[in-house]
Amino acid sequence: MKLKISQLGKQYRRDFWGLKDFSLEVQPGVLGLLGPNGAGKSTFMRMLATITKPSAGTITWNGTDIAKSPDTLRAVLGYLPQDFGIYPNLNAVEFLEYMAAIKGLDASSARRRIDELLQVVNLVEAARRPLGGYSGGMKQRVGIAQALLNDPQLLIVDEPTVGLDPEERVRFRNLLSDLSGERIVILSTHIVSDVEATATRIALVNNGHLLREAAPEDLLKELDGMVWEWSVPSAELPALKQQHIVSGTIRRSDGVEVRVISESRPEVQAQNVTPNLEDAYLYFIGREHHS
Amino acid sequence: MNAVRIVYHLARADFLERVRRYSFLIMLGLGAFLGYQVAVGNFALRLDIYRGEFNSAWVGSMMALIGSFFLGWFGFYLVKGSIAHDRETGVGQIMAATPLTRLLYTFGKWASNFFVLMAMILVLAIAGIGIQFLAGENTHLDLLALLAPFLFVTMPVMALVAAIAVLFESIVFLSGGFGNVVYFFLFFMLFPLMDKLSVINPALEPLGLGLFQQSMGAAAKAAFPEYSGGFVLSNPATTSYIFQWTGVHWTSDIILMRLALFGAAIALTLAASIFFDRFDTSRRRPSKERTKKNAAEIKSEPVPITKEALAVQLSPLNASTGQFSFVRVLVSELKLLVKGQPWWWYAVAGGLFIAGLANPVEISRTYLLPFTWLWPVLIWSGLGNREIQHNVQQMVFSSAAPLWRQLPASWLAGFLVTLLTGGGVALRLIIAGDSAGLLTWISAALFIPSFALALGVWSRGNKLFEVLYVTMWYFGPMNKITALDFMSASTDGYPLAYLGAAFILVVLAFTGRAKQLQN
Numbered sequence: 002m003k004l005k006i007s008q009l010g011k012q013y014r015r016d017f018w019g020l021k022d023f024s025l026e027v028q029p030g031v032l033g034l035l036g037p038n039g040a041g042k043s044t045f046m047r048m049l050a051t052i053t054k055p056s057a058g059t060i061t062w063n064g065t066d067i068a069k070s071p072d073t074l075r076a077v078l079g080y081l082p083q084d085f086g087i088y089p090n091l092n093a094v095e096f097l098e099y100m101a102a103i104k105g106l107d108a109s110s111a112r113r114r115i116d117e118l119l120q121v122v123n124l125v126e127a128a129r130r131p132l133g134g135y136s137g138g139m140k141q142r143v144g145i146a147q148a149l150l151n152d153p154q155l156l157i158v159d160e161p162t163v164g165l166d167p168e169e170r171v172r173f174r175n176l177l178s179d180l181s182g183e184r185i186v187i188l189s190t191h192i193v194s195d196v197e198a199t200a201t202r203i204a205l206v207n208n209g210h211l212l213r214e215a216a217p218e219d220l221l222k223e224l225d226g227m228v229w230e231w232s233v234p235s236a237e238l239p240a241l242k243q244q245h246i247v248s249g250t251i252r253r254s255d256g257v258e259v260r261v262i263s264e265s266r267p268e269v270q271a272q273n274v275t276p277n278l279e280d281a282y283l284y285f286i287g288r289e290h291h292s
Numbered sequence: 293m294n295a296v297r298i299v300y301h302l303a304r305a306d307f308l309e310r311v312r313r314y315s316f317l318i319m320l321g322l323g324a325f326l327g328y329q330v331a332v333g334n335f336a337l338r339l340d341i342y343r344g345e346f347n348s349a350w351v352g353s354m355m356a357l358i359g360s361f362f363l364g365w366f367g368f369y370l371v372k373g374s375i376a377h378d379r380e381t382g383v384g385q386i387m388a389a390t391p392l393t394r395l396l397y398t399f400g401k402w403a404s405n406f407f408v409l410m411a412m413i414l415v416l417a418i419a420g421i422g423i424q425f426l427a428g429e430n431t432h433l434d435l436l437a438l439l440a441p442f443l444f445v446t447m448p449v450m451a452l453v454a455a456i457a458v459l460f461e462s463i464v465f466l467s468g469g470f471g472n473v474v475y476f477f478l479f480f481m482l483f484p485l486m487d488k489l490s491v492i493n494p495a496l497e498p499l500g501l502g503l504f505q506q507s508m509g510a511a512a513k514a515a516f517p518e519y520s521g522g523f524v525l526s527n528p529a530t531t532s533y534i535f536q537w538t539g540v541h542w543t544s545d546i547i548l549m550r551l552a553l554f555g556a557a558i559a560l561t562l563a564a565s566i567f568f569d570r571f572d573t574s575r576r577r578p579s580k581e582r583t584k585k586n587a588a589e590i591k592s593e594p595v596p597i598t599k600e601a602l603a604v605q606l607s608p609l610n611a612s613t614g615q616f617s618f619v620r621v622l623v624s625e626l627k628l629l630v631k632g633q634p635w636w637w638y639a640v641a642g643g644l645f646i647a648g649l650a651n652p653v654e655i656s657r658t659y660l661l662p663f664t665w666l667w668p669v670l671i672w673s674g675l676g677n678r679e680i681q682h683n684v685q686q687m688v689f690s691s692a693a694p695l696w697r698q699l700p701a702s703w704l705a706g707f708l709v710t711l712l713t714g715g716g717v718a719l720r721l722i723i724a725g726d727s728a729g730l731l732t733w734i735s736a737a738l739f740i741p742s743f744a745l746a747l748g749v750w751s752r753g754n755k756l757f758e759v760l761y762v763t764m765w766y767f768g769p770m771n772k773i774t775a776l777d778f779m780s781a782s783t784d785g786y787p788l789a790y791l792g793a794a795f796i797l798v799v800l801a802f803t804g805r806a807k808q809l810q811n
Contacts, residue, residue: 051689
């Protein structure tokens with residue numbers, strides 16, 4: 002099971018590339034795609050999901066170019082788009098039956114799988130009610146269920162936790178981790194905690210380019226000794242933000258406790274602290290902006 | 293911020309949003325196409341076998357009338373959808389949370405619709421100037437004579453159409469495909485009423501036909517006393533005699549009467565503001581049953597996660613490919629087509645089935661079949677575009693072989709609906725041993741879903757099929773125009789041609805979908 006992306010690019014206008022020179026090899030596990038809005042994550046996901054054709058480069062699945070032979074991948078693909086709809090007059094079971102039939106599942110496997118998935122996404126009680134009356138979070142859970150219908154070898158989920166309540170979000174993260182063993186899961190989000198909880202590899206994307214691809218621990222290692230915390234008077238905060246990458250602030254009675262990323266000690270009283278993934282994200286994205 | 297400024301900015305933003313869409317270019321293209329048809333002599337205004345010299349007044353009036361008639365009819369479909377667009381994009385909800393009133397919103401939409409239609413009228417007016425010089429019969433350009441018909445006849449009609457589009461969009465049951473069909477019948481059934489208005493005062497007749505007919509008719513009669521009436525927009529090949537006409541004498545009474553149509557447009561927009569739901573989705577569920585269901589769903593949403601649910605493990609599946617069942621996709625597609633209709637829809641369809649079976653062949657074929665196959669028009673119109681309308685295309689198109697699995701099932705589901713609804717008439721034809729009738733029935737049954745699928749795929753919406761199908765239905769089976777009588781209901785029709793057309797349309801649908809998949 003191997004997904005290889007070589008020199009991938011998508012050009013929208015003559016002078017604008019949504020994604021350019023994007024190369025990556027993905028192994029089984031969860032790959033978290035992190036990047037600001039408009040970084041090119043969804044463009045990348047749509048090309049992976051065979052919805053959009055690349056303008057340059059190739060995506061190969063087990064050696065087959067998916068632009069030339071998309072059905073090779075589609076047969077084993079589960080895709081949850083960032084923005085999707087449902088058929089309002091069908092209920093969840095009927096909609097999943099429809100998607101299962103299109104995906105080519107046999108009737109008995111589909112029935113069993115739908116029953117299980119409805120439990121997993123906690124929609125058993127609402128399963129026979131028209132989807133038109135579902136809330137945003139419930140629709141999102143139907144979307145998650147359809148993506149998992151065919152037990153996909155490649156699961157692509159674009160902003161999957163949008164609209165989910167905290168309990169459901171934790172559940173979904175756990176589900177992704179459980180699923181990841183024998184398959185490739187690509188998770189795109191700008192919620193760093195979602196990636197922190199599930200990803201075995203992280204790809205940082207900005208301005209249509211791949212900035213860095215590494216294991217979370219390797220990214221964190223690069224920030225060892227670079228994250229600092231100390232308290233400053235509130236009035237000094239704007240000036241501090243001009244000089245450093247500030248990754249967090251907490252209001253205290255004596256001012257503001259700041260968390261700053263800096264290669265050298267920014268203040269005498271600053272204490273070195275353990276970096277987290279949010280620090281790493283801000284550091285690498287911020288560094289690219291500066292360069 | 294005063295009201296005028298709000299309406300101006302609403303209309304401006306909406307107008308810019310629309311004119312920057314690809315579809316606006318197509319709309320302008322339609323205007324240019326109408327102008328071109330006149331320029332090359334395919335289409336013109338004539339009074340029996342007489343016509344006026346191509347001077348500024350004649351050309352301006354002819355183009356204004358063409359604009360009034362065609363944009364009065366099609367313009368509605370071109371501008372309707374502006375409120376739906378705000379609903380779909382979510383902009384409506386943002387606006388609903390501001391102090392913007394319903395009245396100002398509907399006026400903003402009316403103004404935007406009006407400007408979009410007027411942009412097309414402008415294309416026709418410019419084309420008119422070109423046509424006058426191209427014809428070369430009278431090269432003196434009198435701008436006032438050329439533009440006055442646009443100002444006093446076409447412009448008020450466009451204001452009215454813009455307002456009707458806002459009104460239809462504001463009324464829940466007229467906002468969708470049903471409204472598209474209703475407008476068609478309203479437009480064509482209003483003609484007899486318009487004739488009566490024309491007798492009282494020609495300026496009262498909204499499209500302006502009466503006004504021009506009276507003035508042009510008088511000029512034709514003065515030049516050719518044998519002229520005995522007749523006033524049509526059609527093929528000019530039969531015109532043999534040319535007379536001089538210097539235009540309608542625009543008295544203040546006529547102008548006031550015409551501008552009164554703006555008053556009607558304002559009244560309709562006011563009415564629209566009463567019906568407009570201000571993006572409150574709860575107001576768009578009129579059925580008691582659905583409201584109850586919805587309340588039950590919302591109430592049941594916060595379901596606690598049970599231990600059993602947490603313990604569920606997903607069973608691994610074996611290789612799923614190679615177990616594809618076309619029948620299951622077909623059943624699902626059928627459900628998608630017919631589910632969600634009210635009970636009376638099935639009752640009427642059943643009634644038409646039985647009536648088609650129980651009546652004599654002639655009555656079944658000539659009168660019942662057209663109505664039987666008008667009834668499911670809103671079902672067929674979802675073919676080929678439902679995936680996009682409901683935004684599930686990314687999920688459906690990323691499944692294996694969507695071109696060969698889902699699209700044929702979609703067509704077949706549409707075909708089955710055609711067979712089932714028209715089955716009563718088919719059985720009647722079989723019982724009567726009318727094999728020729730059965731062949732025409734089969735060709736129509738194949739043509740209808742193919743037509744719907746091709747138009748749905750290529751237009752990515754349901755409106756084009758709804759408008760064209762109902763138009764064909766009206767002029768063909770109902771008004772005996774042989775070429776358009778795809779059911780051979782009231783004429784012999786061309787069943788083999790429609791059979792061929794069905795095949796071509798299916799190929800077009802597949803080509804279009806393949807193109808969508810290769811984006």
